[in-house]
Amino acid sequence: MYHITRLPNGLRLATAELPHMASVSLGIWSAVGSRCERSGETGISHFIEHMLFKGTRRRSAAQISQEIEGLGGYINACTSEESTCYHARAHASHAAKLMDVLADMYLNPVFDRQEITRERRVIKEEIAMTLDQPSQHVLELSDESLWPGQPLGRSIAGDERTLNRTRRRELAGFHARHYVSGSTVVVAAGDIRHRDLLDLSKRLAGRVPTGKRSSWFPAVNGQTRPEIKLFTRNMEQTQFALGIRTCSRHDPRRFSLRLANVILGENMSSRLFQSIREEHGLAYSIYSTPNFYHDTGSLTIAAGLDTTHTQKALKLTLDELRRLRDKPPGARELRRARDYLIGQLELSLESTESQMNWVGEQLLGFDQIIPPDEIKARLNEIRPGDIRRVASDFFRPERLCLSLVSPLKSNRGLRKLIEL
Numbered sequence: 001m002y003h004i005t006r007l008p009n010g011l012r013l014a015t016a017e018l019p020h021m022a023s024v025s026l027g028i029w030s031a032v033g034s035r036c037e038r039s040g041e042t043g044i045s046h047f048i049e050h051m052l053f054k055g056t057r058r059r060s061a062a063q064i065s066q067e068i069e070g071l072g073g074y075i076n077a078c079t080s081e082e083s084t085c086y087h088a089r090a091h092a093s094h095a096a097k098l099m100d101v102l103a104d105m106y107l108n109p110v111f112d113r114q115e116i117t118r119e120r121r122v123i124k125e126e127i128a129m130t131l132d133q134p135s136q137h138v139l140e141l142s143d144e145s146l147w148p149g150q151p152l153g154r155s156i157a158g159d160e161r162t163l164n165r166t167r168r169r170e171l172a173g174f175h176a177r178h179y180v181s182g183s184t185v186v187v188a189a190g191d192i193r194h195r196d197l198l199d200l201s202k203r204l205a206g207r208v209p210t211g212k213r214s215s216w217f218p219a220v221n222g223q224t225r226p227e228i229k230l231f232t233r234n235m236e237q238t239q240f241a242l243g244i245r246t247c248s249r250h251d252p253r254r255f256s257l258r259l260a261n262v263i264l265g266e267n268m269s270s271r272l273f274q275s276i277r278e279e280h281g282l283a284y285s286i287y288s289t290p291n292f293y294h295d296t297g298s299l300t301i302a303a304g305l306d307t308t309h310t311q312k313a314l315k316l317t318l319d320e321l322r323r324l325r326d327k328p329p330g331a332r333e334l335r336r337a338r339d340y341l342i343g344q345l346e347l348s349l350e351s352t353e354s355q356m357n358w359v360g361e362q363l364l365g366f367d368q369i370i371p372p373d374e375i376k377a378r379l380n381e382i383r384p385g386d387i388r389r390v391a392s393d394f395f396r397p398e399r400l401c402l403s404l405v406s407p408l409k410s411n412r413g414l415r416k417l418i419e420l
Contacts, residue, residue, distance in 0.1 A: 027188075045079050086106060130157070138403050141241065182212040230403075240304075271324075276316055
């Protein structure tokens with residue numbers, strides 16, 4: 001189903017052939033994200049993502065969207081810590097048009113100064129929207145606490161100071177350095193043959209500048225004890241995020257950690273949801289989620305609740321971390337977690353867009369496409385003792401960072417709770 005071609009200039013082309021589908025999803029991925037930014041460039045990857053929709057030498061901003069949406073299609077983009085993706089989806093008969101528009105955006109942005117000024121305001125509104133949502137703001141604080149003073153801990157969108165300093169020269173220069181052949185992956189998923197993708201990509205392949213894959217700033221960790229970051233604001237609830245520094249996507253322990261996360265807080269059957277919501281009624285929602293990067297990772301537990309219940313909810317959360325660290329789960333609980341994770345994997349790959357994302361993320365993250373069946377096999381190898389070992393490795397005081405957006409004016413009384 002999966003086919004990959006690496007061209008002499010380093011550009012990679014990959015296809016997930018799904019002939020039973022009516023649509024095709026096409027993505028042009030660049031191995032550049034916020035981790036590639038120097039301190040004065042914070043937010044520039046995301047800024048460029050916005051600007052590539054603002055016109056090329058051949059198309060205006062309106063024409064970019066109209067040419068795709070006029071086909072009944074969809075076009076969008078996203079920036080993460082380690083990659084940026086420009087993607088579109090339409091009926092498979094329109095694959096050539098999708099490629100033409102995306103390649104034009106990728107290769108030929110004009111970075112018009114008036115558009116830069118306008119889009120700078122738009123991004124500031126995007127940042128303000130995040131700050132107005134405490135449940136999102138606390139997650140950014142959590143990353144900042146886990147990786148202070150380094151790109152991985154900074155907001156992908158940047159901040160007002162760096163946005164104000166970013167001009168056309170900086171945007172064009174960053175684009176020229178990073179949007180090169182060695183950093184670029186073109187992925188198609190749907191009713192398309194690999195040889196057809198090779199034909200459609202000829203123009204892009206011939207014009208993308210030759211260059212090596214973008215480098216990123218490694219994560220630095222000097223933490224020796226639990227950290228607490230409190231952002232005080234007048235609001236009804238307290239939002240907390242307990243960040244736990246874990247392992248990279250290349251660490252074999254990630255499979256045990258993914259299952260530990262399901263047991264801990266990924267769904268309504270999880271221990272945290274059952275304890276904090278169902279048994280004690282302290283929060284409407286509590287969840288945990290893992291993130292894996294090139295050289296590090298995290299597991300974040302987040303909840304919103306009445307401020308008077310903060311300490312009790314944190315105590316119960318830490319109790320669950322200790323329980324998973326001190327005693328392996330039962331075979332039945334582990335089986336439920338495994339079945340859930342495998343089921344979610346299968347459901348997540350049902351659309352052409354999700355297959356396109358799978359292939360792009362696998363190639364940029366592992367330099368290969370790991371078949372879903374191999375992931376399932378690795379999950380089936382995990383035993384209860386592996387869950388306990390991974391909890392013992394990572395659920396430790398010096399790996400914990402507690403962040404809160406809250407009306408609390410002091411973190412007094414919280415530090416003892418997160419000593420584990």
